[in-house]
Amino acid sequence: MIEVIDLVVDRGKRTVLNGFSCSVPTGSVTGLLGPSGSGKTTLMRAIVGVQIVRSGSVKVLGLEAGSAALRHKIGYLTQAPSVYADLTVRENARYFASLYGQSAAQADQIVANVGLAGAAHQLVDDLSGGQRSRASLVCALIGRPEVLVLDEPTVGQDPVLRDELWEQFRALAADGTTILVSSHVMDEANRCDRLLLIREGELIADDTPAAVKASAGTDDLDKAFLALIRRHGESASDPEGVRS
């Protein structure tokens, strides 16, 4: 369970999140959607505890985000692949495994799970973009974390691989892992249990994909989001509306 209450975050001179609240239920896949610059990455950074926040509270599994006890329980995939380019895939995996007290065999297993067994001995520097981001994903999955925060894990992946990765996310959630995943791809949004739509630091929708579509009166998530954004824009400019 992730609980964010009245979160205010400034980055540079800009207030990226201004009184943002949301929650992510345990054992589910929650999709975080929104255009670039809407605050998705900032929210994720706050949840994993590496973002300086001005005010508000972020609790993960009942603990303050960033607390030492959480570091064994959380896996974080940054948007840009963050693995050592001058190590092989296997060396990266085994190093991160060692930080969580996991064995080399477990590391190799997860390398195989994301379809990188054939590239295990290659330097990350020599991998394709898609392979590189999967190598980075390996290092997020490796501690068998209870909470997974994944910033655009499937960008640039082959559709078959993307499908396999999503099956793995679903399987992990079924085992009780709480997953927050950001994405640009609407067909992935349909595979989430819940969706958080965020735009300019504001939460525009927080519901199941079906309910989001129903409330917008369309079967197409792309159109549904457009409708919700427009509706939100009108209520924001409406003097009766108390949003700001």
Add this chain to the structure above:
Amino acid sequence: MTLVHTTVRILRQLRHDRRTIGLLIVVPVLLLTLLYYMFQDQKQVFNSVALIMLGIFPFIIMFLVTSIAMLRERTTGTLERLLTTPLRRTDLLFGYGIAFGVAAAIQATVASLVAYWLFDLNTAGSQALVILIAVTNAVLGVALGLLASAFARTEFQAVQFMPIVALPQILLCGLFVARDQMAAWLEALSNVLPLTYAVEALQEVGAHPDPTATMWRDLGIVAGAVVLALVLASLTLRRRTP
């Protein structure tokens, strides 16, 4: 245990970068060669300058290598990721200290072997002590490099800490002007710079057949500066960033 794993990881990275290993070993030797021919007819000058350079080269090289390595951790996002894992910040920094210390030991050994055997460097004290001081000095470079990298956002900034941190220490360590002949305030400044003590320790080995109390004291001061810089570096390594 994470300290050991981190040290091994850094050494593995280094091992994959053969050219860097080559440069680490060859550059001090080339510079010593230059010194040898510069002072071919002044054996005494070569003896005192080469001895000090055996301590200064690893200091400068390790300072640069480390500040870039740490900056790379920062810019590629691996540092941010590491800070979300159970890894302790001191384990990361001491991991760098040990890993680059090992590299520096190889570098200093090769350089001093060349200096003694090929160029007939002559010291009253033992070669092993020279290597010990050179390695301690390299680790000082590592520690100061880690600390300096906390204040750099880009590679351009990082490399400029070299002239800020290393050059004044080299200028004031007594190599160019004897410290007791400097203006009082310069001497006072040199008294608080760790490289001063490393150079003095090397000069002690050069002049005395047995290790002197001054040499051990100086070595202790340099080691203390290493620990202090590493602790300061771990304090400036914030888990949360803007």
